[in-house]
Amino acid sequence: MNELVHGALYGTLIATAILSTIAMGIWFERKFAGRMQQRLGPTIVGPAGLLQPFADIIKLLQKEDIVPRDADRGLFDLAPILAVVCSLGVAAVIPFSPSIIASDLDVGVLWVLGIGGLMVIPTFAAGWGSNNKFALLGAMRAIAQSVSYGVPLVLAVLVPVVLSGSLSISGIVAWQAQHHWFAVWPIVPGLPAFVIFFLAMLAESNRIPFDIPEAESELVAGITTEYTGAKFTLFYMAEYVHTLVGSALGAALFFGGWDGPFAPGLHWMVLKTLTLFVLIYWVRWSLLRFRADQLMRLCWTWLTPIGVALLLVSAAWVTFGGTN
Amino acid sequence: MEITVEVQSATRGSVDPHLSIHAYEAEGDLMLLHFGPQHPSTHGVFRMDLHLDGETIVKATPYIGYLHRGVEKLCEKLTYVQQTPIVDKNDYVAPMTNEQALNMAFEKLLNIEVPRRARYLRTIFAELQRVASHLVWLAAQSIDLGGALGGGSTLFLHCLRERELIMDLFEEVSGARFHYNTHTIGGNRHDLPDGWSKRAQAAISQIESRLSEYEDLSLGNQIFVDRMKGVGVLSAALALELGISGPVLRGSGVDHDLRRDAPYHAYDELEVQVAVEQGGDCLARAKVRFREIRESLRLARVAIDGIPEGPICSFKPTRQPTQVKLTGGQAYAALESPRGELGTFVIAGGDTPTSPYRLKIRAPSLHALAAIPYIVPGANVSDAVAILGSLDPIMGEVDR
Amino acid sequence: MQSAWLSAFAFLLVSTLVGAGLLGAASVLRVRAKYDSPLKHNTYECGEEPAGMSWMQFHARYYVVALFFVLFDVEAAFFFPWATVLREEGTSAFIAAVTFAAVLMLGWLYAVRKEALEWQ
Amino acid sequence: MESIPFGLAALVTLFSALRVVRSPNLVHAALWLGLALLGTAALFAVLGASFLAGVQVLLYIGGVMTLTLVGIMITRRHDGLNVPAESIGHVRAGVVSVALFAVLAWAISATPGLDAAPLGPDATTQDIGHALVGTHVLAFEVVSMLLLAAMLGAIVIARRKDPAPHAVTHLHVPATAVREAAE
Structure with a gap:
């Protein structure tokens, strides 16, 4: 029972932290994008528009709940909740400091990949359940993209697993704290593996340049076309949670997580996570969008074989590299 | 039908x-x-x-037809002078050229010579308008490719920033930012204010300096090129058969530009370098438009330097709409709008001598849209968006 | 049973509560329309009446991609336990994995050659 | 203490398995199957097979479920989506299920040595790894052959459909060609 309480307590703590980071992250993103686009971003609500996210949330929650007549009511309602669970659930095994971790699972990597991979189910449920052509097209695109980029993602995650010999995320971070960060050393499987991880993570969380599932200039809003109010908010939130948790995962797997000098572990983890988070914004607000076939080609002809090669290189490093 | x-x-x-x-x-x-x-x-x-x-x-x-406003029918009821502000709303991205096309037809009908200074002013306005219009095209195209919530909107807003410079210049001349109503039969209504030429040159330099940045963000961006290359290939033969003109036609490799082939305004005194690209795909059309922006900036600069002194209107400017009275005759005048051959065909006479019997506007966007059944099949939904964007249709002009 | 699983499960429960709680909050805060128009519940299709079913037959390449995903995932499933013992087992484990990956990449090579993974 | 989560997981698994066969809608059935597989993963976790539980979620729900959904989406006849419940024939289905269960149960209990788990009751992922590259290294390599065969099979089957309408990739018909065809 103790573990249940531990999980619930830390779960509440981490979920609250993530959600408030996202609220402020949205404000920051709008300011950031505004500066990139020669405008100011939010300025009206609160000082420097700081209260804008809360105004947004209240607005979205107040909106009328419209369900299309031909929708599959059950799936339509279930999908947004599942989306939040699948994106937030990944955070359960991520160590934010040596002690702040909801569940120190010995197969943490499998948990991350498994729960993250479940995202196809709410996507499909929303797309199919809406009974809308744009939503269905978006859902199928999302599924194809998600399963395709699942392969380089798994291969990239295998690199730190091989290098550290541990399946637990906290174990991987602890190993990096003892030896060296994987993105820094060994540079050859480490850094390219991080790049592949980063790209696959962008694709899994449907960020530009891989946002073809919701491509609003083509598919209006993809799977969220028929969603209004709170349910739309949940999808929107899930997308940001996915991005933030993905950044945290990247920081933990490749940049030593909470490891760092001078400051407590939590500070370092937050700093690294937010750096990656901002990097994603930067990419998002500068690049255009790929087309489905280009996306697939990039994944299958480049990322997958490179991922396999990196996996073998890291295995060779462990086997023949000697010292550590 | x-x-x-x-x-x-x-x-x-x-x-x-x-x-x-x-x-x-x-x-x-x-x-x-x-x-x-x-x-x-x-x-x-x-x-x-x-x-x-x-x-x-x-x-x-x-x-088509969702934006039909009956402009041509309206023109049959209005007097000749009253029509200019109405057609301003047709091609709402390039209002200047609408006015010019209309008044050119009336001038031809009335057999009026436009003074040289007015012709230069019209040339400058037309070229600046072309730049503004192509910037809007680039903005819209990048939104189509890159999303309203992403890199596309970054380029979009930057393009609109440069368009603002041109709109400021027009505002100084006409007092309006968008629907100018500055052309009239026989010339222009408003002369350039003091120092306008200098400010225009400065604006042109600024746009020129930033244009290469936009080129890097679009034509220099591998994603942009990959999305456009080989997409929506329009052959020269089909383009000609459908009556397509302007950048879309030139992107298909047909060397045709009314500014050079049938000079109007002051183009007979200027040397127009026509941008032609082979390939006929979206990328070729994009390249044509980029080259046209540069060429238009050059032309505007040359024309501003060469503005002659003199009157800006040969026909006595009037506040009385009934001044122009015609009982017969017909005329067709066309110019190279940012979208192609924008023509006005007018038949005078009918019941009222103060308004035309029939007025027909030949809108280049309408012809460009005719290519859709031919070039969109075979592509996918993403390509359809890119193709539509590269045709650069303005629905106000299509439906009128 | 591993205690960490219970914590992870509790975390999932908390996530569910976040989603359900937000929907619950919305059901209180939500503005309700006084008059319900049937048009409001139409399926969105750019303002036109939706034509036909929203169902369509997707191309078989979706299936190929999904199948490839499963196969590579199965490969990964074998690699995970292998990775944890690589340091102890040494060269023999390395050779086993290289052979494994090489055989699998033959399939990938065939797929690329036959353009089975091309999307258009 | 373990019996409560075990019972819960088993209950969820059984219930959703029942819904898989009882659901008249194919998509619903597939999604219930996902829940049944998730319940199985929970069972594995409760029984201490951490790695197996993780793989179950990763492969079966993330992979096989997706495959099933995609499989439904690429079928041609969507009007057969709803399976009429009356057509199933409860008695016959029940007999077949019971018979199948009996056969499986008998096969498991009759197979010698199955009750003695090869890796012991608390096998860790490391133990699986050792077994994989040690005693079972041949099986490990054979699996790669199996995966290769599956890949090739998928490609061949998918390519067989190719000469169908999809062969038309670029449909641009130039005006001249249209005119020639007319003449």
């Missing part, structure tokens, strides 16, 4: 251009997707009915 592919093909020898559609079982394989009118990237209210096999488009049927 509803304009459908069947109607078009009937006039073209009873051959359906979508020969392949018979290979499909209508119920089982194809999905009919209404793409528009209320869609983020149909550039106004335009509808394409797409028959999809998976994501591949097998047949595309354009439907």
Whole structure:
């Protein structure tokens, strides 16, 4: 029972932290994008528009709940909740400091990949359940993209697993704290593996340049076309949670997580996570969008074989590299 | 009559251009997707009915008329002088050229010579307007490719920043930022304010310096090129047959530009370098537009330097709409708008001598849209958006 | 049973509560329309009446991609336990994995050659 | 203490398995199957097979479920989506299920040595790894052959459909060609 309480307590703590980071992250993103686009971003609500996210949330929650007549009511309602669970659930095994971790699972990597991979189910449920052509097209695109980029993602995650010999995320971070960060050393499987991880993570969380599932200039809003109010908010939130948790995962797997000098572990983890988070914004607000076939080609002809090669290189490093 | 592919093909020898559609079982394989009118990237209210096999488009049927405002009919009721502000709203991205095309037809009808200074002013306005219009095209195209919530909107807003400079210049001259009503029969209404030329030159320099930045963000961006290359290939023969003109035609490798081939305004005194690209795909059209922006900036600069002194209107400017009275005659005048050959055909006479019997506007966007049934099938939904954007249609002009 | 699983499960419960709680909050805060128009509940299709079913037959390449994903995932599933013992087992484990990956990449090579993973 | 989560997981698994066969809608059935597989993963976790539980979620729900959904989406006849419940024939289905269960149960209990788990009751992922590259290294390599065969099979089957309508990739018909065809 103790573990249940531990999980619930830390779960509440981490979920609250993530959600408030996202609220402020949205404000920051709008300011950031505004500066990139020669405008100011939010300025009206609160000082420097700081209260804008809360105004947004209240607005979205107040909106009328419209369900299309031909929708599959059950799936339509279930999908947004599942989306939040699948994106937030990944955070359960991520160590934010040596002690702040909801569940120190010995197969943490499998948990991350498994729960993250479940995202196809709410996507499909929303797309199919809406009974809308744009939503269905978006859902199928999302599924194809998600399963395709699942392969380089798994291969990239295998690199730190091989290098550290541990399946637990906290174990991987602890190993990096003892030896060296994987993105820094060994540079050859480490850094390219991080790049592949980063790209696959962008694709899994449907960020530009891989946002073809919701491509609003083509598919209006993809799977969220028929969603209004709170349910739309949940999808929107899930997308940001996915991005933030993905950044945290990247920081933990490749940049030593909470490891760092001078400051407590939590500070370092937050700093690294937010750096990656901002990097994603930067990419998002500068690049255009790929087309489905280009996306697939990039994944299958480049990322997958490179991922396999990196996996073998890291295995060779462990086997023949000697010292550590 | 509803304009459908069947109607078009009937006039073209009873051959359906979508020969392949018979290979499909209508119920089982194809999905009919209404793409528009209320869609983020149909550039106004335009509808394409797409028959999809998976994501591949097998047949595309354009439907127009959602923005029909009866401008031509309205012009039959208004006096000649009153019509200029009405046609301003046709091509709402390049209002200057609308006014010019209309007044050129009236001048031809009345056999009025436009003074040289007015012709220079018109040239400058036309070229600056072309720059502004092409910037809007680039903005819209990048939104189509890159999303309203992403890199596309970054380029979009930057393009609009440069367009503002041009609108500021126009505002100084005409007092209006958008619907200028500055051209009239026989010349212009407003002369340049003091120091305008200098400020215009400065604005041109600024746009020129930033243009290469935009080129890097679009033509220099691998994603942009990959999305445009080989997409929506329009052959020169088909383009000519459909009456397509402007950058779309020049992107298909046809060297045709009214500014050089049938000079109007002051183009007979200027040397226009026509931008032609081979390939006929979206990328070729994009390249043409980029080269045209540079050429237009150069032309505007030369024209500003060479503005002669003199009157700006040969026909006595009037506040009395009934001044122009005609009982007969007809005229057609065309100019090279940012979208192609924008022509006005006017027949004078009828019941009232103060207004035309019939006025017809030849809108280049309408002809460009005619290519959709031919170049969209075979592409997928993402490509359809890119193709539509590269045709650069303005629905106000299409539907009138 | 591993205690960490219970914590992870509790975390999932908390996530569910976040989603359900937000929907619950919305059901209180939500503005309700006084008059319900049937048009409001139409399926969105750019302002036109939706034509036909929203169902369509997707191309078989979706299936190929999904199948490839499963196969590579199965490969990964074998690699995970292998990775944890690589340091101890040494060269023999390395050779086993290289052979494994090489055989699998033959399939990938065939797929690329036959353009089975091309999307258009 | 373990019996409560075990019972819960088993209950969820059984209930959703029942819904898989009882659901008239194919998509619903597939999604219930996902829940049944998730319940199985929970069972594995409760029984201490951490790695197996993780793989179950990763492969079966993330992979096989997706495959099933995609499989439904690429079928041609969507009007057969709803399976009429009356057509199933409860008695016959029940007999077949019971018979199948009996056969499986008998096969498991009759197979010698199955009750003695090869890796012991608390096998860790490391133990699986050792076994994989040690005693079972041949099986490990054979699996790669199996995966290769599956890949090739998928490609061949998918390519067989190719000459169908999809062969038309670029449909641009130039005006001249149209005119020639008319003449």
